[in-house]
Amino acid sequence: MGTGATKVWLQGRIHGNEPYGTDTLLDVLKTLGSSGSPTARAIRAACTVHVIPMYNPDGTELYIRHTVLQDGTERRIDLNRDWALNAFVAKESKAWYTYWTQVKPDWGLDIHHQGLKYDTETDEPITMSLGISLAPSGPTLPDIRGGEFDRTTRRMQGYVYEQLSRYGYVNIDRYSVGGPGQYREIDIKGGVASAVMLGLNWNNLNPSGHSHPMVFFETYGGSIGQKSRGKAIQQNVRGATELLHGMATGAVAATDPMIWHRIPHVPYVGYFTDTGATTGWPTRPPV
Numbered sequence: 001m002g003t004g005a006t007k008v009w010l011q012g013r014i015h016g017n018e019p020y021g022t023d024t025l026l027d028v029l030k031t032l033g034s035s036g037s038p039t040a041r042a043i044r045a046a047c048t049v050h051v052i053p054m055y056n057p058d059g060t061e062l063y064i065r066h067t068v069l070q071d072g073t074e075r076r077i078d079l080n081r082d083w084a085l086n087a088f089v090a091k092e093s094k095a096w097y098t099y100w101t102q103v104k105p106d107w108g109l110d111i112h113h114q115g116l117k118y119d120t121e122t123d124e125p126i127t128m129s130l131g132i133s134l135a136p137s138g139p140t141l142p143d144i145r146g147g148e149f150d151r152t153t154r155r156m157q158g159y160v161y162e163q164l165s166r167y168g169y170v171n172i173d174r175y176s177v178g179g180p181g182q183y184r185e186i187d188i189k190g191g192v193a194s195a196v197m198l199g200l201n202w203n204n205l206n207p208s209g210h211s212h213p214m215v216f217f218e219t220y221g222g223s224i225g226q227k228s229r230g231k232a233i234q235q236n237v238r239g240a241t242e243l244l245h246g247m248a249t250g251a252v253a254a255t256d257p258m259i260w261h262r263i264p265h266v267p268y269v270g271y272f273t274d275t276g277a278t279t280g281w282p283t284r285p286p287v
């Protein structure tokens, strides 16, 4: 969609039991692809948007998080841990990664679900958590390009937070994992959103080490009713549209990256990683 110079990567439903990514991205395609609104026109003029509404079709059929290998082993693979030098077990990963190396996007967004979650102070349901898969000010992100992606991803999510806070039904926090007293911020290298920031060069398909910022949304969902489902999808559509528009107009670039630190979040005790260790908190001062 679009004819602009900035290449954007939008993906949904890498986890087959998280349907709103597909619903959201089909809505974004339909609306922004055909609308004559100033917002849609500005996005189409500035961006060429590559949309993957359903990254994991087999997991979708089975309504499970993973995909199942069709090689006789029936091994279950989490496609969002399969972009790493020693991974790429699933064909989907090889296919989408190859496409990614051809597109060489400038930035990306990934859409997920989480279970029902409540604000620890107000007890209100959290309708959306904003995530950065390599923790800002954490063990990894500040070292990439001198902290450029650390700042850019915080600007992106800070802008989404500011824009969506205008809508009464949206209640946002920062994404975390774990439970009371054990909450951690994620720093997972084998997820798509991390691999693209790390400039992963698998099978020598990305010899120039192309890399770009990428963030993710986690929407509430699963066992919610039809009315809430519509709202959940609508907030994703608004969030994705605001992000596209803000990136296209320069409004995101003008956003203070420190807004990220003001988004409501639980107290953390460390990082959750996929490299076998959780580290202390915090390791670096936010900048």
Ligand SMILES: [Zn+2]
Pocket (backbone or CB within 6 Å): 014, 015, 018, 111, 112, 113
């Ligand atoms: Zn997910």
